[in-house]
Amino acid sequence: MSETYDVIIIGTGAGGGTLARQLAPTGKRILLLERGGWLPREPQNWLAADVFVDNRYISPDTWYDQHGKAFQPQVHYYIGGATKLYGAALYRLRREDFGELRHHDGVSPAWPIAYEDLEPYYTKAERLYQVHGVHGEDPTEPPASGAYPFPPVSHEPRIQQLSDDLARAGYHPFHAPCGIRLNEANMPESRCVRCANCDGFPCPLHAKSDAEVFGVRPALQHPNVDLLTDAEAVRLRTNESGTAVTQVVVEHDGHEERYAADIVVVACGAANSAKLLLRSANDKHPNGLANGSDQVGRNYMFHDSQAVLALSREPNPTVFQKTLGVNDFYFGGPDFPYPMGNIQMVGKSQADMYRGEKPLETKLAPQWTLHDVARHAIDFWLSTEDLPNPDNRVTLDGGEAIRLSYQPSNPTAAKRLYHQLKSMLGHLGMHPDHLIHRFAYLKSDIPVAGVAHQAGTCRFGTDPATSVLDVDCRAHELDNLYVVDTSFFPSIGAVNPALTAMANAIRVADHLRERLDARVPTGAARG
Template sequence: MSTSTHYDIIIIGTGAGGGTLAYKLAPSGKEILLLERGGYLPREKDNWSSRAVFVESKYKAKVGWKDKNGNSFHPGIHYYVGGNTKVYGAALLRFRRQDFEEIKHHGGISPAWPIRYEDLEPYYTQAEHLYHVHGTRGEDSTEPPAGAPYKYPALPHEPRIQELHEDWQKLGYRPFHLPVGVMRDEERPERGACIRCGTCDGFPCLVNAKADAQVVCVDPALKYPNVSMVTGALVSRIETNPSGRAVTGVVVERNGQVETYKADIVVVSCGAINSAALLLRSANDRHPNGLANSSDVVGRHYMCHNNSVMLAISKKPNPTVFQKTIGLNDFYSGSDDWDYPLGHISMVGKQDLESLRAGAPPFAPGLALDVIARHSLDFWMTSEDLPDPHNRVLVDRDGTISLHYTENNLEGHRRLAAKLKGMLEHIGCERHLVPHHLYLGKKIPIAGTAHQCGTVRFGRDPKTSALDVNCKAHDLDNLYVVDASFFVSSTAVNPSLTIIANALRVGDHLLERMQ
C-alpha cells in the first residue's frame, strides 16, 4: 500500500462507478486512494442460501432509513468492496438511443440528456468487454448501434426458457438473449468460473464468477503499487478551502477514530442516495445547502424505476436453474394500442420456496408456495419513473437518511403487466399471474433501492444541475460524482452498464486533466 499522506485522487466508494474508475486510472501512476465503508463480503456457504439472503437479509447493511411519513424501513443497500454489484443480477444493457432524447410518457416528460448516445457508445463497448458481457447483436429490436460485437457469446437458454423464446417468436415478438456479465471456463481457466447455479440474481457469487466491481476492477487495480484502499471507512463529510471552490479534505470515521485524507481530486461514488446524503451533510458557510448545491438539485429527482416481479405458472414444471437469459423489448417505446412507452420484460433468478416466503404474506401455505416455485416462470418488469423534484433524499438532524418518494407514471407499467398476462395461454402457462414482492398489487416498495439514480444530476446549466457534462461539480474545481447520481432520467433498463460506461468516460477526462 502507498504510504503517501496526500493523494492525487481519492475515490469514495468501490461499486460500479468508483471501482471501474479506479481500474481505469490505476495504470496512470497517480497516487489513488479508495475509501470503502464496508469490507470484503465473506465467501461462505450462506452465499448460496435463499434463507440467509432473502429471509434473514444477512448481507444487507444494518441501517434504517425513513420514508416521507417518518416510517422506518430497511433498504436494499450493501456496503462491501464492489458495492451493490456484489449481489446484482449482472444484466448489463445499454440505454436505447432514444433514451438520451426527450420522451413523452403518459405521466409526463422524460428529459433529454446533455450528452448523446454517440458520446457514450465507445465506452459502452469498453464496459461490455471489461465486465465480460455475453450477448448477441441484432436480436433486440430496440438495440442501439454498436461499434463492436459482444466479445463473449450469449448464454444459451435452458429448455423451458428456449420454449418461451420460441413461443414469443410465434406470437410475432422479438425476444433476445439478455446481456449478462459472468465469467465462463474459457475466459478464466485458472480461476473459479460460472457454473450457472440457481443462486446468482440477488446473491453473492461464492465462486467469484459474477462480473462484479470487486472482482473485475478493484482487485486488479490494487495490484498497482500506486493504488491503495482503506476499508471500514465511513466518510462523514467533505471539507473545502475558505473560498469554497475546492475540496481540501475527506473526513472518515474508522475504528472509533476520526481521520482526514487529502487529495488534489475527490470523486464521490457512494450510490445515488448516499452520495447525495454525503454532499448534504458537508454543508458549510460557503455551501449552506450542501456541497455542489447552489442549484438546490442535490438530493432531488430521485428515481428507482417502476419495477415488479410477476410469476407465471407454467402448465408443466420449470426445472430451469439459471433462468436470467432472455429479454423482451417489443413494448419498450409503446404498442399498437398505446402511444407511450411501456417498458422492458426479462427474467429474474429462479424462485425457490425460501425466496417466495420472503415476499409472501405470513399466512401463505408452504405447500402452495412449493408448487408455485416448481412451476413458475419468473418475470421482471421495468418501466420508467420520471424525475420529480419532490422525490428526494434528505438528512435528518441525527444523520438519518430520509427518502421521500411518491410513485409516478404507473399506467405504462400496468399496461406492461396486462401485455404479459395476455400472453400466458400462448406460452404454456395458466391464465393468471401471481404477484411476488408486490404487496397487494403495488410495485416493489421503497426499500427496493437497487436501481437508484438521479440525485446529483448533470447538465450544462449550473442553475438546473449540480454537475457539468464531465460529472465535475459546477460549484467546485476538484469534486466529481461518478455513480448513477448524475442521471437525468431513469429509462427502463438496468442502470449498471451506463454507470460503468460513464465511469470509463470520466476516467479519460481525469487522465487528461491530471496530465
C-alpha cells in the same frame, strides 16, 4: 492528518470500482474508501433462507420516508457495492433514452450528451465486464461499434420454448446481455456453473462480473492504489473560498481520520452521495456542497419494477433463468402509444424465498406446496421508467439520517406493462389467470425500501442553475469534486443502469487522465 493522494474515490461499486480500475495504470496515488468490507465467501452466499429471509447481507441502516416512518433500505455495503448482489444484466440505454421522451404520465428529459458520445465507452465496458450477448435480435437496440466479447448465454429448454413461443406470437425475444464468467478456462475456480443462485445472491466463485472482481481487485494489483475498508466518508471540507475540496473526513475503526487529494470522486450510490454532499454544508455552501442550484438530492429515481411469476403448465426445471429479454413494449404497445418498459427474466424462484417474501401468507403452507409452485414458476422482471420529479428527493432527518420522499411518477405505464404480459400468458404455455407478484426485491411494506436501480440525485447538465454536475461529472461549483455513480443520470430509462454507470466511469476516467497529467503538484493549494 493522514496521507495525501492524487485521487480519492469514495465507494467501490459500478462507478467507483470501474474508475479505480481505469486510473490505476496511471501511477498516480489513489485511495479507495469503502464503507463496508470484503463480502465473505461462505456457504450462506447460496442459501435462499439466509439471503432472502434473514437478510444476511443487507445493511442495518435506518432511513425514513416523507412521513418520518423508519424503514430498512435494501442496500449493501461491501467492496463492489450493489454489484455484489445484482443480477449482472448489463444493458445499454436505448438511443432514444438520451433524448426527450413523452410518457403517459410526464416527460423524460434529454441528456446533455448523445448516445453516440457514450457508445465507445459502452463497448469498452462490455469488454471489461466480459458481457455475453449478441446484436441484431432486439429491434430497439442502439447501434454498437463492436460485437459483444462473448457469445450469448444459451437458453435452457423451457426458456428456449418460451423464446420460440414469443417469436411465433410475433414478438422479438432476445438473448439478455449477461455479465458472467463462462470462458475463464485458466481460472476454473472463477468460472460460472450456471446455478440458480445468481440474481440477488453473492457469488462465492467470483464468477459474476461485479465491480469487486473486475474493478477493485485488478486496481489493487498496482502499488499506487490503496484501499481502506470499513471507512465511512462522513463529510467533505473545502478551502476558505469554497472552490475545492481539501479534506475527506472518515470514520474508521471508531475514530476520525482525514485524507486529502487533488481530486475527490464521490460514488456512494444515489442516496448516500446526496447525503454526503448535504452533510458537508459550510458557510460558502450553506445548503450542501455543489448545491447552489438546490438540485442535490432531488429527482431521485428507481425503476418502477415488478417481480412476478407465471405458472407454467409444464414444469420449469431451468436453473440459470436470466437469459431472455423482450423490448417490444419499450416504446409503446398496440393500444398504448407511450413507453411501457422492459421485460426480462429474473432469477429462478425458490420455496425458501416465498417464506421471506410473504411470511404471513406462507406461514401455514406445507413446504411441498411451495416447492410445487417453484417447480412450475417462470419468473419475470418488469421495469418501467421512473420519471424525474424534483419533489422525489433525499433530505437529511435531524441532519444525519436519510429521509427519502417519494411518490410514483409513471404508474399508468407500469400497470399497462403488467397487463400486457398477463394477456400473453395463454400463448406461452402458462396458466392465463396466474401472474403473481414476487417481493424478493421489495420485501418491505414501504415501497421505497427496494432501492435497487436508484439514480438521479446529482444530475449532470450544461446549466448550473438546473444541474449539479457538468458534462464531465465535475461539480459546477467545486473545481476538484466529481460524482460517478448513477447520481448523475438526468433520466433512468427502463433497463438496468449498471452498464451505463460503468461506461460513464470509463468516460470520466479519460477526462481525469488528461487532467492528472496537467495537474499542479500534489498538495498544492487551489482556488
